[in-house]
Amino acid sequence: MSDFSSLGLADWLIKQCKQLGINKPTPVQENCMPPILEGRDCLGCAKTGSGKTAAFVLPVLQKLSQDxxxxxxLVLTPTRELAYQIAEQFRVIGKPLGLRDCxxxxxxxxxxxxxxxxxxPHVVVATPGRLADHIRSSNTFSLKRIQFLxxxxxxxxxxxxxxxxxxxxxxILGALPAKRQTLLFSATLTDTLQELQSLTMNKPFFWESKSETRTVEELDQRYILAPEKIKDAYLVHLIQNFTDQHSDWSIIIFCKTCKDCQILTMMLRKFNFPTISLHSMMKQKVRFANLSKFKAxxxxxxxxxxVASRGLDIPTVQVVINHNxxxxxxxxxxxxxxxxxxxxxxxxxxxxxxYxxxxxxAIEEQTQSKLKEYxxxxxDVLKILTQVNVTRRECEIRLEATDFDEKKEVHKRKQLILEGKDPEMEAKRKAELEKIKKHKKKFKERVQESVLQQQAEQRQRSLLKKKRRLEQKKAKLEAK
Incomplete structure (x- = not known):
């Protein structure tokens, strides 16, 4: 593995990296940074936690320092929390430049x-929806001179x-100059590679981690086979074990819906676990505050x-539990x-x-690694099962009393209005689609019924033919 100076990185950036404890480039940095510094577009696909953010932050800051x-x-990200994290990296590494970010x-x-x-500002880090709103409604800024997307x-x-x-x-792309460098990074890039390559123009350089596995070797991947109704008891038992053995460990629990997220938070707090939640139904300031409290x-x-599954880098996280x-x-x-x-x-x-x-x-096939049983x-789980189930039900009743489902509907309406859609029209469209689906289903059922009926009649006719042939044979034998 080479060092940063051999990649063409400036001395002041190498010094900044050393102060942050980054002494050697990771493979994604080693391979992607030289082409970016040469002015080429870049598509980088590497495992999570392999230093992809620094792979684009360092070359951008070097080019910025020259002019x-x-x-x-402009940096685009899918989630708000990730936008703040990327901006923080730009701010920390670009401090000697007096970097201004937004x-x-x-x-x-x-x-x-x-x-x-x-x-x-020198660097804008944004989620697409809000930036597009600014472009549509404001003429106080221009993106026509940006060097990097x-x-x-x-x-x-x-x-x-x-x-x-x-x-x-x-x-957004309509507001950007045609002459620019486009850098695209992800841990799972190959699915949309053709689409991504159409966005790049300057002799695009593509690098993908050569490792067969899609997850890092340091990750111990396990599973627990648990019936749906006992899952929560297993979860409480697991957390109790981890907190008893490792009081300094941080744990992230991922679940499917905002409601599940809220109920599990309430339930674990009842068991005196220091728990906080993060989901899209929360106000943005609360989301940032909760994330800061967890990081600290x-x-x-x-x-x-x-919303927390992509890009977030929290060094203290030792355990990730997939509730679903x-x-x-x-x-x-x-x-x-x-x-x-x-x-x-x-x-x-x-x-x-x-189920x-x-x-x-499918996960094992994609990651090229086997999950071992935990x-x-x-x-021990069955001992706490009744207590956990009763506590969960209490939390569900408490949540229902807060009109959580109604708030969810209001939130959906608000999102549709922000996207420039009419909630009433969307509801009608949804209802029409449901009608079409029902008609199609009924038509399919009728077709299947008629096919089955025809098959039954066909079988009946063939049986009658066989019966007649047997009777004719029998009559001939008797005549002889």
Missing amino acids: PYGIFC IVVGGMDMVTQSLELSRQ IMDEADRLLEQGCTDFTKDLEV SVYKILIATD TPGLPKIYIHRVGRTARAGRNGVSITMVTQ DIHLVH EVEEK
Whole structure:
């Protein structure tokens, strides 16, 4: 492995890296930084926790130091928390430059953000939705002179799903100059590679980690086979064991929905565990505050939805628990990547029900590694089962009393309005789609019924034919 000076990095940046305890480049930095410094576009795909952020922060700061002006670099990320983390890295490493950065994310005051953008910061770190809103509604800033466009977690930004960034990205790309360097990074990049390559123009350099496994060697990957109704008791037992044995460890628990996240937080607090939550139904200021408290080890347990699964770097996290088996292998890769970062060891435990076996096989196939069973004394779990189930039910009743489901609907309506959609029209469209689905289902059922009926009639006719033939044979034999 080479050192930073042989990669063409300036002395002041090497000094900054040493002060931060970064002495040697990681493979992704070693391979991607020289082409970026040469002015080429770059697509980097490496495991979680392998130093991808520094691989683009260092070359950008070196180029900025040669010709400092604003706005020099735009970084797009899928989540608000990740945007703050990237901005922090720029700020820390770029301190000798007097770097000015601006974070543009949803949930924060738009007027304040507009003022910051008008002051021409060197680096803008943004989520696509809010930046697109600023471009549509404001003319106080321009992105026409930017040198770098960086997409962190690029596959998530470009995939089409429940959070589709396509329209917002079209607005942003339309506001950028054609002549620029485009850098794309992720841990799971290959799925959308063709789409990504269409965004790059300057002799794109592609580097992917050669390792067969998609997760780091330092990660101990385990599973617990537990029926759905006993899952929570297993979770409480696990946390009790970890906190008894390692009081300094931090734990992240991932769950499927905001409601599950809220209920589990309330439940674990009832068992006196220092627990805090993070999900999209919370106000943005509360989300940042909770994350800061977890990073500072004020709370040792964070229960989160997948808003925390990408990019977040918290060195104290030793254990990641998947309360549900992720439906997609790449969600699993990002979740478990919150531990065992930068060469440290870590444990991931996935709770698998009898319905999730096929999902585990898909994860093992994608990661090229086998999940081992985590040994648990079932009799210890059964001791606390009744208490856990009663506590969970109490928490569910308390949550229902706060109109959580109604707030969720209001939140959905608010999101649709922010996206420029009419909630009433969307509801009608959804209802129409449901009708079409029902009609299709009924039609399919009728077709299947008629096919089955025809098959039954065909069988009946063939049986009658066979019967007649047998009777004719019998009559002939009797006549002889």
